Every structure is written in C-alpha cells, then in structure tokens.
Amino acid sequence: MTGARISARGLLASEWTKLWSVRSLWLTLAAAFALTIGLCAYMIVDGEMLGSEEAQDIPFGWTAIYPVGMLVLVVFGVLGVTGEYSSGSIRTTMVAAPRRTGVLLAKAAVATGVAAVLGVCTSVLLHGLLQLAGTVPAARGVSLFDPDMFWGVLGGTLVLPYGALLGIVLGSLVRNAAAAICLYFGVFQMGPQILPAFLPDSLAGVLDYMPLAALDVLRAGGLTSEPYGAGTAAFVAAAWIGVLGGASWWLLRSRDV
Amino acid sequence: MITAEHLTKRYGEKRAVEDLSFAVRPGAVTGFLGPNGAGKSTTMRMLVGLDSPTSGRITIDGTLYRDLPDPLRHVGVVLDARAVHPGRSAYHHLLAVARTHGIPDSRVAEVLDLVGLSAVARRRAGGFSLGMSQRLGVATALLGDPQVLVLDEPVNGLDPDGVLWIRRLLAGLAREGRTVFLSSHLMSELSLIADDLVVIGQGRLLAAGTAQEFVARAGAGTVRVVSPQSADLATALQGPGVTVTSIDGATLEVHGLDARDVGRIAADHGVVLFELLSRSLTLEEAFMRITRNALEYRTPQEAAR
Structure with a gap:
C-alpha cells in the first residue's frame, strides 16, 4: 500500500465503481439509451419523422428524439450526486477526498464520458439501421461523415452527455433530487414556454440564450442560423455549465457536509 | 498527534464549539467526553474537514486534514454508521473508497475479514443492521491502515455483542500502538478503555489530562x-x-x-x-461533578440538585 494517495485517476476509478455498483443509477442510464434507441428505431423502420413535411428531407431527422433521452440523462446525473447526500455516503466520499473539487470533476467526467460513449454508439447504430431500412429518401446512401449528416448527428448526440453533465451540476447545486429535477423542469424545460408571459417584450430575446435553445441550434446541424450560429450556440451551452458548475463548485468548497 | 487550537464553530448565534484547545497524544486511547450536544461530533467533523471552523484550527501532526495528500493513511474515521449508500454492497462501498487512494483491492478483502463482514460483503448495505453498519464503518476507517482512529459514539445503539466487539477491537488497535480518539457521553464506557480524557461541555473545554488527574481535579472523595x-x-x-x-x-x-x-x-x-x-471518586462521579455546571439542557429538578 506504500505510495497510496489521492490521485485524479483514483478519483475517476472511484466514481466509475460507484456508478456501476448502485442498481438505480445504471438502470437510469440504461433506460435513457434503451428509450432513445427504441423510439428512434421505431421511427426509422416506420419511415415517419417528427415534425412537418420538410422534416422528412432531413437526413438526420431521427435525432429529433434525442432530447427525450437527454431528459432521462438529466435525472441520471442528478441522482449520481443527490444519492450521496440523501444516503449520507457523501461524508465517506468527502473524508476520502477532503479537497472536494476532484470529486466533483471526477463525477462529472465519468457521467459525461459514459453518456458520450454510449451516445456515439447509439448514433452509429441508428445510422446503420437507417441505411439498412432505407425508409428515409434524403438519407439513403449518405455516409455518417457526409457533412449533411455529420453535423446534425454530432449536435444531436452531444445533447446526451450534456444532459448528464447538467444533471450533475444541478444536483451539486441543490443537493436534493426532487429540488434538482424540479429546477430542471421548471426553469430549463418549461421556463422558455412560461416565462415570456412574465417578461417584457424587450427581454423576451433573452430566452434564446437558455441552454435548450442553444442545443436546438446545435441539433440543427447548420441548417439554421436563427437566432445565432452553431459557434455561439456551443458557447452558450458551455457557458451555462461553466456558470452553474462554478457556482456548485464554490458551494461545495464552502458548505459543511 | 491531534491538536486543537482555539477551535471555534458557530452556527449563527449558536456556539457549537468555543475556543477549544487540547492535544491527543500519540499511541494512547483518548476519550472525548461530554453530555449530548456538547460539541463532540462537531469537533470531530472539523478534524476531518467536513465542517470548517469559524476560527481556530485542528490538525494532525501539524497538518490540516484537508492538506494531507493521503488522508486515509493517516486518519480513519467512523462518524456515523449510516454513511453508506443503501443500494451499494459493502464490498463496492469499500472498493470505491479504496480506489480514491489507489489502495489495492486485496486490502478491501482484508478489512472485510477483520470486521467479520466477508460473508455479507456482496449484500446491499441498506439491509444491514446497525451493528453490521458499524462494522462496515470501522472497515472503511481501517482501509488505509491509519495510525490514528477517530470514532464518534462507536457503541451508541449497539447490542451487548456489538459493544464487546468494539471494545475488544479498540483495545487491540491501542495495543498495536495506534492513537485512538473516541467520543462518548457515557463515562462508564470510556473508563474501561481510555488512558486520557478530554472533557467538554457546551463547546468549552472542562478538563483534559490522564484519567487519574481528572479524578483528582474533580475534588476529594x-x-x-x-x-x-x-x-x-x-x-x-x-x-x-x-x-x-x-x-x-x-x-x-x-x-x-x-x-x-x-x-x-x-x-x-x-x-x-x-x-x-x-x-475516592469514580470516573463517573468525577464526570458528573465536572459536567453538572456545564449542562445546557436540564430540568429544574436537576438544576436544583
């Protein structure tokens, strides 16, 4: 045991172990991807895409379902953090890594990394199915790396790890599952629909900078630059994580556990 | 050596720990004694960095716990038995803790053996009795083979078997030359095992020293x-x-x-x-005499005694 000490690798390994050793946690993760794959596969085989007529002409149209998976991944991220607080195991965690910052980073890295890898596999699998089924004329014979396909699929796939990361951040911020999930639904999911009623018209444009609005731009794969381009969208999405993550990091460092 | 220097913790107006200074000498069993609510748990939580002191500090060999690169190898803590995710098995709980420090997996099996939980290691900790949870807590504390062990009310709520087990374990660890710092509100429990005592009441130091000094200080018999x-x-x-x-x-x-x-x-x-x-006074009587004046919550009848 000589030489045993806290390391980034150790913290990652610890979070990895935690993720796979609680059934509710990996079941939530599995459910997110089973749901995404199941719904998309049905749509692909059926040849029916979400939305208007034009949607049929978008080669990566099936990724319109990904936000459903993202929702479940937000819950997954939240549970990954709040489960520790509700069970009290957070005290064991913080005694083992008293500087705390590394724990938050490792937790975020593991959840986001796992969701990203599974997300990529999901997209590759569904693209393959799309080619096999041949039900979407616009996508027939279009390689995954064709720009018409690639950017849209990439943007769609990104929302999956983004959801997990947002869940981790919100969970760390409020430390309680119900509160974090309500916060997500209230502010981020429903906020853009409800808030315009309460905001003066001059401020309504602010809602374009909510994270889901930015993700919508990314998911469009360059087909639209309304209200801003993909670069700005990526920045907006990252800035939300940066600000919320920074706040939860600061609270984690300063609050007693 | 654990050293508290002018350690203070306030929650708003409420003072949990007030200007507390004491030292726990290495290689001895030190009982941390005080009535419920005296600030024992808060002090221990500050020792391992779960709570931040309002002022003052508490260190291990002069270093803040937070600044240790390998805290688990210096200090093992059992603060409360229920610091485990109920859905995780004892084995995976220990494994997750061990991995933070790169402690080999074989050590997990060792500590499970040491506390007698090997047979139930793969069962979910949520189904554990208090006694089993306490054993898991001790196993977690021992993972890094630390020189210092800190236990908060380790016998609280345990059945006689469990109490006996903890007592034997602590005596064994002390014989190996480890520093054991354990809190209790029961003097009778500590009198069986403690070499030194730190007594607090309402967050303030009431007495510190060897058990004999403590009795002498409490007054003549x-x-x-x-x-x-x-x-x-x-x-x-x-x-x-x-x-x-x-x-x-x-x-x-x-x-x-x-x-x-x-x-x-x-x-x-x-x-x-x-x-x-x-x-001469028993430790119990000495404790009662010293803490009587510092009791925060008591009935008028008790106060009049």
Missing part, C-alpha cells in the same frame, strides 16, 4: 464513618469546607476531610469508631 456516637462526631467534624451527611443513625458521609483527619478528630473527642472507610 468521601469518607464513610460508622460510630455509635454519630451525632457527637458530626458536631465535632464541622468546619469550613466540610459537609457531613447522616446516612442512617450510625453512619456519616464526610466531604472535605480525609480519613486521617476524621480518625484524629474522633480520638480528640473520645468518640468510638466501628468503621472508617475512605473512597
């Missing part, structure tokens, strides 16, 4: 004397700082004089003695 002329003797013994209580017609209990003085006074007054017995 009592002298019990049996005499057929107890009323005469009681009158003769009166003096400043002396209290004489009559137990029954023949027996007196004397505070403030030692047996030698009582015998001499009796002889001077020609009083016949049947029995003369001096008794």
